[in-house]
Amino acid sequence: DVKVTQSSRYLVKRTGEKVFLECVQDMDHENMFWYRQDPGLGLRLIYFSYDVKMKEKGDIPEGYSVSREKKERFSLILESASTNQTSMYLCASSLSSSGSFTDEQFFGPGTRLTVL
Amino acid sequence: AQKVTQAQTEISVVEKEDVTLDCVYETRDTTYYLFWYKQPPSGELVFLIRRNSFDEQNEISGRYSWNFQKSTSSFNFTITASQVVDSAVYFCALSVRGAQKLVFGQGTRLTINP
Numbered sequence: 079d080v081k082v083t084q085s086s087r088y089l090v091k092r093t094g095e096k097v098f099l100e101c102v103q104d105m106d107h108e109n110m111f112w113y114r115q116d117p118g119l120g121l122r123l124i125y126f127s128y129d130v131k132m133k134e135k136g137d138i139p140e141g142y143s144v145s146r147e148k149k150e151r152f153s154l155i156l157e158s159a160s161t162n163q164t165s166m167y168l169c170a171s172s173l174s175s176s177g178s179f180t181d182e183q184f185f186g187p188g189t190r191l192t193v194l
Numbered sequence: 195a196q197k198v199t200q201a202q203t204e205i206s207v208v209e210k211e212d213v214t215l216d217c218v219y220e221t222r223d224t225t226y227y228l229f230w231y232k233q234p235p236s237g238e239l240v241f242l243i244r245r246n247s248f249d250e251q252n253e254i255s256g257r258y259s260w261n262f263q264k265s266t267s268s269f270n271f272t273i274t275a276s277q278v279v280d281s282a283v284y285f286c287a288l289s290v291r292g293a294q295k296l297v298f299g300q301g302t303r304l305t306i307n308p
């Protein structure tokens with residue numbers, strides 16, 4: 079059974095803290111994605127990666143960075159958390175290489191982050 | 195630019211009613227893919243269907259059906275004889291070949307009341 083797991087379901091952090099959100103997939107997928115979900119805005123892409131150590135900016139990369147040291151793991155980093163980064167963060171993966179977005183994406187359960 | 199509009203923010207129906215979720219998309223490209231995802235209260239999005247722009251056949255899967263009409267740029271989703279377990283947020287999404295993005299609509303929250 080395909081699986082994308084995220085390190086935390088709920089997280090509360092303080093303004094200015096460095097925050098790490100971890101995502102692991104066990105499907106040997108090439109592509110991994112980080113989205114944030116906000117009411118009325120749908121899902122917006124923060125970053126994606128199509129290979130180990132490769133990353134590409136999405137629509138809203140400001141205030142975030144990512145790391146992909148191993149194929150199965152994709153981390154999202156908030157360098158200095160701010161209250162406007164309070165959101166639901168969803169990780170996803172897909173099989174296709176070369177950064178294709180035309181395949182089905184498999185999603186993790188999400189991390190609801192609150193920044194106080 | 196690509197855009198997906200789900201005009202229905204929330205829908206509430208009684209169990210066993212049929213319900214249609216609307217999705218209207220915008221793109222100038224001729225090769226594109228449309229998706230529907232379901233997000234139950236547990237949080238993770240679940241893939242329901244993918245349709246490419248060259249396949250306008252309607253799709254039926256059990257109680258679910260999809261109506262793809264290029265003439266109106268719509269990809270609507272119908273649930274027949276709805277059940278409480280269908281309660282979720284449903285997202286329509288668009289991907290254009292060669293463009294590195296999947297554009298989501300705002301989502302429709304569907305509530306099925308017993």
